Amino acid sequence: MSALAAVAGRARSADMLQLLALYMATLFFVVAVRWPGGAGSNEAWFALAPTRAALLALLGTGFGAAEALRPARRRRATAGALLLFVVASAPFDAATYAASYPAAPLWWSAGVPFLEVLAYWTLGTGLGRLAGLLRIDTFLAVLVPAVLVGLVWADVRLGLDAFDPLTYAVHVSWRHAAVMAALALVGGASHLRSGARATAEGSEGA
């Protein structure tokens, strides 16, 4: 089965589709609330971009944690579906960015969400494995938002400029981009390795 077919299959699954609908409904709601009725400043993007970043971080961490102990093929498909979330919400971002005319560059707004969703998916995977090891995976529904809130709090409190998806949705931070890229790479390398191991085990079994 090709990667595209795997992603398509994962994306049409009930949990993904329902969360995608909820995700887009939330973005729609933000646009409805923040889009100016007549003349005046248009600041829709400054509400939409942090909302989108926070939701992507939550979805990435949540799916990463929930599927940490699933087969590598399934996790890859989920990661692909999460990237589909980013692309599917890009028109909301592009439209509000265009109308709001922010100082943050377009490449930041267009590129960083891809890194963030993969980075938080990696963090979620680590969290899920740790929870499985400690046999507290029952509490993942609480642990995921708690870890996210803790990371943002630590980021703001300690001035790390590394994890906060809200602030850096509208402000350029090279440190944030570097941390997100590093985490995304770690996640990608980890999956490649586990994929290769699974392939080797399959061929040995044959």
Added chain:
Amino acid sequence: MLLAALLAVAGLLTQAASAQGREASVTIGLGGNLVAGTWNPLQVTVRDAPAATLSVRIDEGDLVSGPRVVRYQAAVPGGSGVTVFSDDVYVPPFRTLAWTLAGTDGVLASGSLGARDADGRPLQVVVSANPGAWRAAFGADARVVDVAASQLPGRAAAYDGVATLLIDGTAAAPRAESVAAAAAGGVNVVLAGALPSSQAGLGALAGAGVRRLGAGQVRRVEASDDAVASALAVWRPAERARLVSALAAAPLVRAPRSAPQPLVLSVAAAYALSTLLALRFGGRPGVVAALALAVVVSVAGWRFLRPPAAELSAQRTLMLGGGELALALSVEERLTLPAGDVSVSEPARPLSELPYRTDANGTHVALARWHGVSLALRPSLAEAALRFEGGRLRNAGSAVLRNVYVIGVGEQGTLAPGASRVVRPGEEAAGPADVARLRALLPAGSALAEGPETLWVALPPVLSDAGGRP
């Protein structure tokens, strides 16, 4: 007593530094007499010193709103011998004002002023060998200062804080262009008594006895306290600050309108539904279709919703003319959509309470997103296009002047370049609100006309013994 006070203020304003034969002094205000809330002349004199940078820091904040800092920076050339650098800087009412003249190898001069030095009273400048003799002609509260003729600059903006320039011919003569600049800048220039033959050029500025020149006038009077007091009493200065405010009262630029909310929400809903349906029922082609749809909607949304420019600007100029000269009072409005610095290439001051900085590249104001600022540019002189000449109204410029109107007389139609006409009673019309605001601040008999981005005003000839109203 007065002289001692003047010397004390001058001592505060001027600091001389002498090290290894170098000398440097910084003077703010006409002869060191600063007027808060106006443009002031600034002069730096250095002797045998390298090139330096003058930095002025003005805190115009208060205890409630905190510090609000205005910065001015200029490069002062150096070299052997004496180098004089002159400019005009707007000094708002301040809490503190500090300056530093720093070269590559250290500070050449520095100084500071406190809030009590921020005197906003206009200057009554006397150029005389015996300035005390004229003190009684000015009121008790008047700020009479004695200034040497050589200290009078030839720039109209330098006289923003000056009300009167009295010259009695007993001291060294000021340059005629300095006196003309003062008059055109809005100063009541009074030539008292018979001027010596060496100062005949100044007398010529007054014409037959009194003559309007730009926003001010030059008047000859007898050398007596009563005559001078009378000349001061009849003078009604052009209210330059209020004219600038009136010029900026109506917004010159407007923020772009966003697309209608119902349209945006309809498209967003249709897009979201299409994407969900494509993913649910489309399989692999559905994923490809969803990706393609996202790209198409993003590009279309960008093209449809993006405002044409990040920064919008418009300028309006009021040319306050009398005779052949006009004082240009310009307001430039800038509106920025992204947060950042807006800049104009000339020295200017914001009309709202905002920190800003001025340097060789112009004036820069940091603004929040979707915010605008009105900037009053430094006043300057130009040739008057609209003039009263021999009882006729004349267009001496190269552009057509429309909606010519004489306050108290009525509409006069259009004036082609080079054309002139006798002022006749016309229809009294209120005119647009922004023009009506300006009319209320101008004396009766003033003529107004609209040119490209410019509103021309010809102030009426001053009443003299021979008359001369239009």
